[in-house]
Amino acid sequence: MAVAALEKESAEMASAANPHKPAVSIKGLDVTFGGGEGAVTALSGISVDIPQGSLVTMLGPSGCGKSTLLRAIADLVPASAGEIAVLGRTPEQARKERNFSFVFQDSTLLPWRSAIDNVRLPLEVGGGGKAHAEPEALLELVGLKGREKALPAELSGGMRQRVSIARALVTKPKILLMDEPFGALDEITRDKLNEELLRIWQETGTTVMFVTHSIPEAAFLGQYVLVLASHPGRVKEFMPIDLPYPRKLKLRDTIEFVRITAHLRQLLEEC
Ligand SMILES: Nc1ncnc2c1ncn2[C@@H]1O[C@H](COP(=O)(O)OP(=O)(O)OP(=O)(O)O)[C@@H](O)[C@H]1O
Numbered sequence: 647m648a649v650a651a652l653e654k655e656s657a658e659m660a661s662a663a664n665p666h667k668p669a670v671s672i673k674g675l676d677v678t679f680g681g682g683e684g685a686v687t688a689l690s691g692i693s694v695d696i697p698q699g700s701l702v703t704m705l706g707p708s709g710c711g712k713s714t715l716l717r718a719i720a721d722l723v724p725a726s727a728g729e730i731a732v733l734g735r736t737p738e739q740a741r742k743e744r745n746f747s748f749v750f751q752d753s754t755l756l757p758w759r760s761a762i763d764n765v766r767l768p769l770e771v772g773g774g775g776k777a778h779a780e781p782e783a784l785l786e787l788v789g790l791k792g793r794e795k796a797l798p799a800e801l802s803g804g805m806r807q808r809v810s811i812a813r814a815l816v817t818k819p820k821i822l823l824m825d826e827p828f829g830a831l832d833e834i835t836r837d838k839l840n841e842e843l844l845r846i847w848q849e850t851g852t853t854v855m856f857v858t859h860s861i862p863e864a865a866f867l868g869q870y871v872l873v874l875a876s877h878p879g880r881v882k883e884f885m886p887i888d889l890p891y892p893r894k895l896k897l898r899d900t901i902e903f904v905r906i907t908a909h910l911r912q913l914l915e916e917c
Pocket residue numbers: 679680686687688706707708709710711712713714715
């Protein structure tokens with residue numbers, strides 16, 4: 647399928663969805679690891695609604711529970727208390743229905759499979775049946791047309807992350823959970839992928855939750871920034887970023903942008 651067809655189909659899917667129902671609704675979530683004296687309360691009393699189709703970035707000090715929050719949504723760690731609804735389903739149901747995909751910090755590609763075969767992998771592992779995107783069109787969407795046959799070792803770190811993003815999109819997830827996906831990349835590559843992620847987000851209509859340690863990255867990408875405080879992990883602020891899309895990198899030189907990052911820095915210092 648050509649990219650244009652993919653975009654049209656995604657836009658139709660997005661408009662068919664109820665924009666008023668949150669993509670992810672979290673109420674009073676606690677996550678505690680271990681028991682007894684060694685118990686660690688990673689998250690305490692988290693309540694937040696992630697609007698459908700939004701791009702929410704997450705900031706907070708190391709250990710405040712950002713990864714744990716994404717993992718709880720993805721059914722990778724259990725909630726100790728409270729509720730998580732993913733498009734009205736439990737995380738387990740949402741996982742089985744493939745409503746979300748996860749992108750990790752280090753690309754987790756299989757080294758012996760080509761780029762295109764890595765993108766195809768979720769379709770082979772989870773069985774067919776459900777509608778899916780064409781791997782070729784996805785590699786084109788992430789700017790890797792012509793590199794379909796390359797092995798991961800033949801690609802740069804940034805290219806490998808692009809393949810990971812294409813792989814995450816192949817099941818047509820309604821929600822993309824991204825845990826510091828560009829954290830290991832040099833600044834120029836990261837900037838480029840930031841712009842590309844915004845383009846992909848706008849073209850696919852997917853809800854994105856994106857963890858980062860970079861204040862400028864959080865402000866540049868996010869429609870909202872969820873700031874978490876630590877010990878225990880809790881919501882410090884859910885801040886709308888009132889800057890229009892499409893956003894280009896030079897936005898970061900504007901006074902509005904600098905004001906927003908200064909406010910976020912202040913919030914983080916208080917965490
Ligand atoms: N599987 C686990 N078992 C026990 N404790 C855990 C587990 N996973 C996370 N924790 C603890 O939960 C807390 C939150 O960890 P988490 O990895 O979610 O933080 P984070 O905000 O993602 O940090 P970073 O920014 O360094 O990635 C930490 O105290 C961590 O030690």
